[in-house]
Amino acid sequence: MTSEQSLAGRRIPLVDYLVLEGEPHLVAHECVTCAARYFDRRNACASCEQAEFRVVDVPTEGELRAFTIVSFAAPGVPVPFVAGVVDCGGTTVRGNVVNVPPDPEHVRLGMKLRLTTTSLGTDAAGVEAIGYGFEPAA
Amino acid sequence: MAENVWILGxxxxxxxxxxxxDPVDLGVEAIRGALADAGLRMRDVGVLAAGNLMGRGGSFGQQLQKxxxxxxxxVFNVANACATGATALRVAVMAIRAGETEVGLAVGAEKLSGAGLLAGGAREAEGDTWAPKGRFGAVAALDGRVGTETMPGVFAQIGMEYGHRYGGTSFELFARISEKNHAHSTLNPLAAYQKRFTLGQIMNDVMIAYPNTRPMCSANCDGAAAAVVVSxxxxxxxxxxxxxxAVKVSASVLTSDPWQEACQVLPDVNTLTRVAAEQAYEQAGIGPEDLDLVELHDCFATAELVHYDNLKLCPQGGAVDFFNSGATWRDGTTPVNVSGGLESKGHPIAATGxxxxxxxxxxxxxxxGDRQIAGARVxxxxxxxxxxxxxxxxxxxAAV
Structure with a gap:
């Protein structure tokens, strides 16, 4: 079995804080000392300066705290799309708002959202990349 | 108590x-203009702080000296994103306050005409296999897939977040802020654009990142500015x-953002501005009610609104009512951006501060001249x- 065959059909998350196993969800690095949460690789906590973190699950449902509808972006970025900031039970997450028409009549501040996954396509080795977004929960 | 510092030229x-x-030509024009205005020469200057964010950062000051x-x-070559010019001025003021020199020169110059989007303007090339990299272990570019990295989009969300917290915002409200600044610009001969727009023209112009249309975004342009400060x-x-x-520098403050929940998800431009404003009012011994005019960073119409609040020009949460009262028009109680602001005067980054x-x-x-705020003292x-x-x-x- 070549490595290419072994990869075919496999999935990989767009970002390492997206967990695909089981029910897809996001995870954060939580500071053991002060509970500040981060999504990136950490050296130390920007809030309390300690350097110990644990991985915690982030709720998959939330509320839209801010958004914009991007109509002008770099070549290769499909527009329009809705970029937003979602309050997931106290943890703030950046993500696109998907499965909703990208206009201010359908995208509303405070709307209830839930995490969903999207396919980015399959690479040369047959691996599918999976991204995330938030869709209307109602 | 450190010595008072004055703008001489x-x-x-x-x-x-x-x-x-080129940026050197622009910087030189600003420096020679400021020195002539001060009645001094380069040989009188004890320290030079210089900024040119998009180009010659490493030795821009030395290129100007030549x-x-x-x-x-x-020479201190400084870079601090859109606060680069203010940082240069801050360095010159700090040198005088520290007693290291009696005369400082700060300059910022930028060539930005036709630059387009300054962040998120190009998507990184992607390979033919998914390979995690960077601090998020991302297998592909995140701009457009996990929110937006474009400035119009980031600042749109900052304005929308204010609206979510306090209510009262709308596409039209943000557009009316832009209408004000473009109206002000018609009196400023140094502004990149001096064209008045109707509200309808602003709202029906090209949408960049809702609710910011093109005239609601800062104008990329070329320019420079320089200041001579003395003890x-x-x-x-x-x-x-x-x-x-001479004009007294009653406060000179520079802050970075103190950690706040979510500040690494959506930039928090509020806390560090509030902290800077508080420090500045205390340093100057004056309050926001004493201000005769304010030039604030309206990189986007959505940003101007939140800074009314951050600079304490209005009660917390009251920026919409404050704007609706007409306070920030040039004939209002606290004229804001009578220059036309970044939306029409333009935003050559390192020059802006x-x-x-x-x-x-x-x-x-x-x-x-024609846009003089009568009797302005602070x-x-x-x-x-x-x-x-x-x-x-x-x-x-003030009198020395």
């Missing part, structure tokens, strides 16, 4: 398209005319560089 080039000038006077003084002791040795036109000080100083000197200049850095300077017309 200050100059801003015309903002706009300067196809035949065209204006190589006197061997220390109070030095000022006392100069002519009465120089003393009369000195150009807004020039605008305020020019009013305090009574030399602002003004505030504010900039934000995303990342973030915030510069606030409070200037006063």
């Amino acid at each position: 200050i100059h801003m080039t015309k903002f706009g398209k300067h196809p035949t000038l 065209q204006t006077g190589q006197t061997g003084i220390p 109070e002791a030095k000022l006392r040795t100069l002519s009465l005319e120089q003393q009369r036109r 000195i150009a807004n000080v020039w605008e305020v100083a020019t009013h305090l000197r009574g030399e602002a 003004g505030l200049a504010h900039v934000i560089g995303l990342g973030s850095a915030c510069g606030v300077h409070i200037l006063e017309k």
